[in-house]
Amino acid sequence: MGADVSELATGFDLERLTAEFYVDPYPTYRALRENEPVKRMPNGSYFLTRYDDLVTAYKNTKAFSSDKKREFLPKYGNSLLYEHHTPASSSTIRPPIPACGG
Secondary structure: OOHHHHHHHHOOOOOOOOHHHHHOOHHHHHHHHHHOOEEEOOOOOEEEOOHHHHHHHHHOOOOOOOOHHHHHHHHHOOOHHHHHHOOOOOOOOOOOOOOOOO
């Protein structure tokens, strides 16, 4: 892993994905996991790439939450898409179960 890998992580912007990323995103994901596993995006959001970090954020909704209504209302207006992305309760959503060896 050299400077190119570090640059992949440093230059990553979810809103400006490159053609190379669409062809093969895995080198970028690896670079992020190894160099910036919790990546601060230019828009102020965070992009998490490690499973344990994702589970921690998912389970601790008081510390890690986003105001989806504020985020999605300007994008979708008061529409079915807005309602779909801002459910009244997300208690039925569970993180994926890691694969078991054996």
